[in-house]
Amino acid sequence: MSRLSTIASNGVSDFSQLRQFHAQIIHHSLHHHNYWIAALIAQCTRVRAPPAYARLLFESSRRPNVFVFTNMLKFHSQWGAHQDVISLFLQMQRHHHDDVDLDVKPDAFVYPILIKSAGKAAVSLHAHILKLGHACDRYVRNAIMDMYAKYGPIELARELFDEIPDRTAADWNSIVSGNWKWGHEAEACRLFDLMPEKNVISWTAMVSGYSKHGDMMNARKFFEEMPEKTVVSWNAMLSGYVQNGFMEEALRLFRNMVDVGIQPDETTWVTIISSCSARGDPRLAESLLGSLDQRQIRLNVFVKTALLDMYAKCGSIGTARRIFDEMGTYRNPVSWNAMISAYTKNGDLVSARELFSEMPERNVVSWNSMIAGYAQNGHSSIAIELFKQMITNEDSKPDEVTMVSVISACGHLGALELGKWVVNFITQNQINLSISGYNSLISMYSRCGSMEDAKRIFQQMPERDVVSYNSLITGFAAHGHGTEVVNLFFKMKDEGIEPDRITFIGVLTACSHAGLSEKGLQIFYSIRSPEVDHYACMVDLLGRAGKLEKAKKLVDMMPMKPHAGVFGALLNSSCIHKRVDLGEFAADKLFELEPENSGNYVLLSNIYASVGRWEDVEKVRETMRTRGVKKTTGCSWVEFGGKVHQFIVGDWSHERSREIYQILEEVGKKMRAAGYVADKSCVLRDIEEEEKEEMVGTHSEKLAVVFGLLVFDVGATVRVVKNLRICRDCHVAIKIISKLERREIIVRDNNRFHCFKDGVCSCRDYW
DNA sequence: GTCCAGACAC
Numbered sequence: 001m002s003r004l005s006t007i008a009s010n011g012v013s014d015f016s017q018l019r020q021f022h023a024q025i026i027h028h029s030l031h032h033h034n035y036w037i038a039a040l041i042a043q044c045t046r047v048r049a050p051p052a053y054a055r056l057l058f059e060s061s062r063r064p065n066v067f068v069f070t071n072m073l074k075f076h077s078q079w080g081a082h083q084d085v086i087s088l089f090l091q092m093q094r095h096h097h098d099d100v101d102l103d104v105k106p107d108a109f110v111y112p113i114l115i116k117s118a119g120k121a122a123v124s125l126h127a128h129i130l131k132l133g134h135a136c137d138r139y140v141r142n143a144i145m146d147m148y149a150k151y152g153p154i155e156l157a158r159e160l161f162d163e164i165p166d167r168t169a170a171d172w173n174s175i176v177s178g179n180w181k182w183g184h185e186a187e188a189c190r191l192f193d194l195m196p197e198k199n200v201i202s203w204t205a206m207v208s209g210y211s212k213h214g215d216m217m218n219a220r221k222f223f224e225e226m227p228e229k230t231v232v233s234w235n236a237m238l239s240g241y242v243q244n245g246f247m248e249e250a251l252r253l254f255r256n257m258v259d260v261g262i263q264p265d266e267t268t269w270v271t272i273i274s275s276c277s278a279r280g281d282p283r284l285a286e287s288l289l290g291s292l293d294q295r296q297i298r299l300n301v302f303v304k305t306a307l308l309d310m311y312a313k314c315g316s317i318g319t320a321r322r323i324f325d326e327m328g329t330y331r332n333p334v335s336w337n338a339m340i341s342a343y344t345k346n347g348d349l350v351s352a353r354e355l356f357s358e359m360p361e362r363n364v365v366s367w368n369s370m371i372a373g374y375a376q377n378g379h380s381s382i383a384i385e386l387f388k389q390m391i392t393n394e395d396s397k398p399d400e401v402t403m404v405s406v407i408s409a410c411g412h413l414g415a416l417e418l419g420k421w422v423v424n425f426i427t428q429n430q431i432n433l434s435i436s437g438y439n440s441l442i443s444m445y446s447r448c449g450s451m452e453d454a455k456r457i458f459q460q461m462p463e464r465d466v467v468s469y470n471s472l473i474t475g476f477a478a479h480g481h482g483t484e485v486v487n488l489f490f491k492m493k494d495e496g497i498e499p500d501r502i503t504f505i506g507v508l509t510a511c512s513h514a515g516l517s518e519k520g521l522q523i524f525y526s527i528r529s530p531e532v533d534h535y536a537c538m539v540d541l542l543g544r545a546g547k548l549e550k551a552k553k554l555v556d557m558m559p560m561k562p563h564a565g566v567f568g569a570l571l572n573s574s575c576i577h578k579r580v581d582l583g584e585f586a587a588d589k590l591f592e593l594e595p596e597n598s599g600n601y602v603l604l605s606n607i608y609a610s611v612g613r614w615e616d617v618e619k620v621r622e623t624m625r626t627r628g629v630k631k632t633t634g635c636s637w638v639e640f641g642g643k644v645h646q647f648i649v650g651d652w653s654h655e656r657s658r659e660i661y662q663i664l665e666e667v668g669k670k671m672r673a674a675g676y677v678a679d680k681s682c683v684l685r686d687i688e689e690e691e692k693e694e695m696v697g698t699h700s701e702k703l704a705v706v707f708g709l710l711v712f713d714v715g716a717t718v719r720v721v722k723n724l725r726i727c728r729d730c731h732v733a734i735k736i737i738s739k740l741e742r743r744e745i746i747v748r749d750n751n752r753f754h755c756f757k758d759g760v761c762s763c764r765d766y767w
Numbered sequence: 768g769t770c771c772a773g774a775c776a777c
Contacts, residue, residue: 008768009768035768036769038769039768042768042769066769067768067769070768070769071768071769072768073769074770107769107770108770109769109770110769111770112770112771113769113770113771115771115772116770126777133768137770137772138771139768139771142770142771142772142773143770143771145771146771146772168771168772169772170771170772171771171772173769173771173773174772175772176772176773177772177773199772199773200774201771201772201773202772202775203768203773204772204773205772205773206773207773207774208772208773208774209773230774231774232773232774233773233774234774235773235774235775236774236775237774238774238775239774239775240774242775264776265774265776266775267775267776268775269775270774270775270776271774271775271776273776274775274776300776301776302775302776303775303776304776305776305777306775306776308776309776309777333777334776334777335776336777337776337777338776338777339777340777341777363777365777366777368777370777378773545770545777614776642777647769659768707768
């Protein structure tokens, strides 16, 4: 008996020792005694025993008392099983309610655990706890204050802190960490200096605070000055280096740590492993694993999850899955999520979805991984559908990460109506957006063709970074608003934000499309080290302006190897200016670089057609046939009633197709009556049977416009979204429809926008 | 006998 007591108070060191301990308790027939059950559960927490094991222990108690409950709560809390914590607490309350004499009244020991697990939701517990009078307990008091410090409003945490008459070190540490968390660096430092007694936790909080702010100089300074260090302090410093990308420093510190005799713990390993996955360096990881093996490190679920993630990021999805399968009952939501995102990053949405539906306990990250997976792999509609499921399910609340994916999906679909509904959802659910959230809104509005909204968001943002400017610049560039872009470019410099490569691409494209050659050249020369993409923009700019010799010269002078974009720009401008020689030169290079891209063949053929060299047109067509190059057919979308309707060439799948084609026929008659004759110079039109039709063909853009304007009354503006180039025939048709209907039609084509108004198109150079 | 503050994984 006394031996058992010794084990209980000293603790076991691993799971197998725990099982021996358990066996001895059974041997002494003590396994139904609450005292021993509580002790065993406490040891489960210590060695991170599997949840099923702890649950079995819990159920072996006929009448769990407050100790058994509390230890079980602690166990769940450590695993992050917050749902279990809450339901166990409710069970406790029920037991107490049913029989007041039973020793299960939730006490001051229970509330801190509950508050920690409930997170932000613990706000609703605050009043309840005050009523029970637990708020004067220093642990409970601290837990509540800490909750406000972590989840906000931090001001309330501060009020509570100021009211505490006998502040403990924990109270000071909570308020310091809270200030770091909310970005109040100066206040955190001020409070740290005011602290009557600083302990190792206070110092570690400062190291981690500076690290999270990217201030590694000060982080290191505090780390060096600490009077004592624990393994947690080392871990904080390590993770600071890793998160700020100082991998060499991290490894050096790690060796240093081992040298001074600090035993790395599981957190250390997780940090080191995740630094390998960030670098995508499987070799380093392998050698690390070797040392893990040598040290006989027992891999806990955290380490295993980090390993899983590392293998997935280094491209060994099979190994990742093996680890996942081996984890068995040790899996927690994070392991599931890591595996799901491994699949989505690999483009394997089927396997990801399968895991997602099998998961026992989904959290917001699971939904986010899945939604982002669809959004990033081009399945925008499914991403939005899943989001709608998420909000009906109500098991997890969407956060900013969710919303960024959903916003981006709306942008790719060009679904403005849906986008506005999403924005409304964000405000109604009080989801706080960071800079990157606002940036994604700017992108979304730009992609949906609503620059007024994009600009409004930009102006309303509390703070802007280079991505904010890039998003708006790229948007205006796509709409051909050159001067707006140039103004923004100078404004950002005034604000002290350095333009990056994306900025220059946006500005140069805008100059090119708006015919601002001089401005464009001037800006190009100001780039410190121009990259190949910038040269491509300049070739485009010079080419469009008709300075094809200069464009060709620039290609020859480039300090790096030109890529397809450079020759593509040259081919495109050769087409605009009917330059067969340069067109052939560019096309030759392109056929080598990307033989399967049909667009290049079409452009070359158009050049020949424009100068009447029909035998060469035929030759290009022959080449396409022998190489098996198929002209890509695009599809168009138009949004109506919160739904995105899709059309492809010659498509009859839409439920109102009959009506649409009938109206198209009538529009065609009107057009012919108005004197419009189909333009016969539209070449390669017989590559696809459908394109044989005259003016009133069945191209997707026409279907979309007719649907939007005439079948459904969408109002003044109909937005058509298409990501491939629209054909010349459709371009003309849309112009005519806009004139006949006296309405605005916005077409997104190849991520550029054309606004048709009363038969006039805003773009200058497209055809 | 239990509870709070600092580090890690998606």
